[in-house]
Amino acid sequence: MYKSRLAALLLIGTTLFFFRFFLDRAPQEISLFHGVEMTIPYTIKIGHPLSESDKREVEGVIFSTFREIDNIHNKWNPASELSGLNRHSPGVPVEVSGELAYLLKKTEAVWLATEGKFDPTIEPLHRLWKINLEKGNKPPQSEIERVRQSVGWTHVTINGNFVLKEKEGIEIDLGGIAKGHLVDRMTDNLNGLGFKNIFVEWGGEIKATGVHPEGRPWRVFVSRLQDPNPDKALSFIEISDEALATSGDYLQQWLYRGESGEEETLCHIIDPTAAKPLSVTPQSICSCTVKMKSCAMADAVATAIMLAKNKEEAKQLTSRVASILGEGTFWIYSREDIEQGVVSRSD
Numbered sequence: 001m002y003k004s005r006l007a008a009l010l011l012i013g014t015t016l017f018f019f020r021f022f023l024d025r026a027p028q029e030i031s032l033f034h035g036v037e038m039t040i041p042y043t044i045k046i047g048h049p050l051s052e053s054d055k056r057e058v059e060g061v062i063f064s065t066f067r068e069i070d071n072i073h074n075k076w077n078p079a080s081e082l083s084g085l086n087r088h089s090p091g092v093p094v095e096v097s098g099e100l101a102y103l104l105k106k107t108e109a110v111w112l113a114t115e116g117k118f119d120p121t122i123e124p125l126h127r128l129w130k131i132n133l134e135k136g137n138k139p140p141q142s143e144i145e146r147v148r149q150s151v152g153w154t155h156v157t158i159n160g161n162f163v164l165k166e167k168e169g170i171e172i173d174l175g176g177i178a179k180g181h182l183v184d185r186m187t188d189n190l191n192g193l194g195f196k197n198i199f200v201e202w203g204g205e206i207k208a209t210g211v212h213p214e215g216r217p218w219r220v221f222v223s224r225l226q227d228p229n230p231d232k233a234l235s236f237i238e239i240s241d242e243a244l245a246t247s248g249d250y251l252q253q254w255l256y257r258g259e260s261g262e263e264e265t266l267c268h269i270i271d272p273t274a275a276k277p278l279s280v281t282p283q284s285i286c287s288c289t290v291k292m293k294s295c296a297m298a299d300a301v302a303t304a305i306m307l308a309k310n311k312e313e314a315k316q317l318t319s320r321v322a323s324i325l326g327e328g329t330f331w332i333y334s335r336e337d338i339e340q341g342v343v344s345r346s347d
Contacts (some may be wrong), residue, residue, distance in 0.1 A: 004093055006293065006343055010124030016284075017270045020271060025045065029047065029048055029049060029213035030045050030046065030047060030193075030213060030285065030331060031045065031046040031048065031049060031054075031055070031058075032044075032045055032048040032050075033045075033046075033058060033059065033062060035062075035298045037066045037122075038066070038074065038076075039069060039203070039240040040179075040202060040203040041202075041203070042062075042201060042202040042203075042286065043099060043200075043201045043202075043296065044058070044062065044186070044190075044198070044199070044200050044201075045198065045199040045209065046058065046190070046195050046197070046198055047197030047199075047210060047212060047213050048197065048200065048213065053175075057193060058190065058193070058195070059062040060179070060279075060347065061189045061193065064189075065182065065185050065186045065189050066182070068099070068185065069128060069178060069181065069182045069185065070202075072097060072099050073099075073100065073103060073174050073178040073181065074099050074175050074178065075123075075171075075172070075174065075175065081097060081100050081163045081181060082100065082172060082174060085163060085165075085172065085260070085277050086171050086172060087099070087206065087277075088165070090162070090164075090165040090166060090167055090168050090170060091142060091164075091165075093159070093163065093165065094162065094163050094164070095161055095162050096161055096162070096163055096164075097161070098107075098161060098185060101158065101161045101163070103174060103296070104156075104158050104163060104172075104174075105158060105277075106177065106181070106294075106296055106297065106300075107120055107174065107177055107300065108153065108158060108190070109297075109325070110177070110297060110304065110325075111153045111295055112302040112324070112325060113301070113320065113321045113324040114272065114300075114301065114304035114315075114317065114320075114321060115323050116153065116272060116306075117271075117272070117273075117304035117305075117307045117317070118176065118177075118300045118301070118303060118304035119151070119152065119153050119272040120153065120173050120174055120175075120177070121150075121151050121153055121155070121156065121170055121172060121173070122151055122173070122270045122272050123173040124147045124150055124151060124169065124170050124171055124271070125144075125147055125148060125151055125275055125276075126268070126270045127272050128144065128147050128162070129266075129270065129276065129277050130268075133254040133256060133277075134254075136257075138256060138258075142305055144275050144276070145275075147273045147275075149167070149169070150167060150168065150170055150171070151243070151275070154271070155167045155170050156170060156172065159209060168238060169339045176299065176300055176303045177297075177300040178231050178296075178298050179203050179204075179205045179299055180200055180205045180243065180295035180296035180299025180300070181246055181299075182298070183200050183201070183202055183205045183206065183207045183243065183295040183296075184207060184243070184290070184294055184295045184296050185254070186202075186207075187200050187207045187209060191209060196209060196210040197210030197212070197213070197224050197346060199209055199218050204238070204245070204246060205243070205244075205245050205295050205298075206243060206244045206245070206295065207242070207243040207244075208219060208238075208239045208240060208241070208243075209240070209241050210240065210241070211240060216238070217238035217239055217240040218238065218239050219236060219237070219238050219239075219342040220236075220237055220239065220244060221233035221234075221235065221236045221237070221293070222235045222237065222246060222287065222289050222331060224338065234287065234331065234333055234338075235331045237289070237291065237331070239291065240310075241293070242261055242291055242292070242293060243291065243292055243293065243294060243295035243297075243298050244291050244298060245289070245290050245292070245298035245299040245301075245302045246287065246289040246290075246302055247269070247288050247302035247303045247305070247306050248285065248286060248287045248288070249267040249268075249269060249278060249280050249285070249304070249306060250286060250287075251265065251267075251268060251321065252267065252268040253265055253267045253268075254266050254267075254277075264279055265279065265280040265281075266278065266279060266280065268278055269303065269306050269307065271307050271338075278306060278307060279280050280335070281335070282334065282335050282336045282339075283309070283310040283311075283312065283334055283335075283336065284309065284334060284335065285305065285306050285308055285311070285314055285332060285334055285335055285345060286335045286337075287331075287332075287333045287334070287338075288302045288306055288330065288331070288332050288333075289302065289306040289313070289330070289331040289332075290302040290305070290328060290329070290330055291328070291330075292325075292327050292328055292329075293327060297325065300323075301328065304317070304321075305317055305318060305321075305330065305332065311332060311334055311337075312335065314330075314332050315332075318330045318332070
């Protein structure tokens with residue numbers, strides 16, 4: 001994978017994080033696997049010692065699962081199935097694999113549950129804003145209007161394994177859900193080998209099954225923005241047969257000065273409705289952690305909740321999401337919360 005893919009994967013919508021793990025001190029009973037895939041670090045823990053043959057089997061599953069996601073869902077791999085779909089002309093249904101269709105349907109479910117706040121067609125807008133903000137400029141309104149004509153999941157139709165892009169320029173980017181999907185697949189594949197007590201993390205997306213060797217749930221903590229010190233953690237969370245995903249506004253920001261001299265801080269998360277990056281204010285959401293059964297769903301939902309203008313709007317959105325999807329526990333923080341030391345949770 002090219003190093004440029006990391007920047008693209010990290011900057012697009014969605015699962016932006018500095019999600020830290022409270023792993024205790026790994027006892028000898030834990031078998032640890034770690035490395036870097038697609039330029040993003042991963043950690044996998046099996047809750048008991050493994051034989052050499054077991055280790056080789058686990059390593060084989062790790063390799064094959066990453067290759068599967070790269071070959072199907074990675075937009076930054078020009079040879080992936082998703083890249084082929086993006087190159088396909090609009091107006092003609094395209095038959096895709098069951099794996100790609102499955103994740104596209106998951107994407108649509110989150111799009112509906114979040115009232116369009118999670119929209120994987122926003123990459124053209126993100127690209128336009130990033131190029132201009134890095135030069136200290138806002139894109140011309142005419143360019144914003146031109147590009148937004150090619151943005152919107154309403155222009156994508158899924159029927160079984162067939163996908164129809166209804167407009168020229170529609171570009172699907174699954175970066176806001178694919179990392180979580182990888183974690184789900186890795187967990188399922190390792191469970192399928194008979195390993196029940198496992199912990200999988202890739203780029204801040206987490207899923208754990210079974211229990212820690214000490215007989216308790218697995219534990220993680222949500223860092224205070226970019227501070228890795230557990231003593232300053234926002235939350236400590238226990239998980240078993242559950243997934244966690246965190247999104248935040250702090251990975252990349254730009255200070256934009258308008259013509260009249262007013263300043264506005266913008267972050268990498270694009271609001272598809274406003275066709276602009278999220279504004280960072282004292283009331284805006286700076287960190288959202290979501291716990292669900294599916295890491296893919298938690299990944300996408302966490303990004304969508306970041307677009308709430310304040311905590312009250314975020315609470316309304318989490319209620320809607322939990323009602324439609326049937327689950328969800330949420331830890332939501334505004335910048336005012338961070339400054340005042342307030343802990344917030346919405347079940």
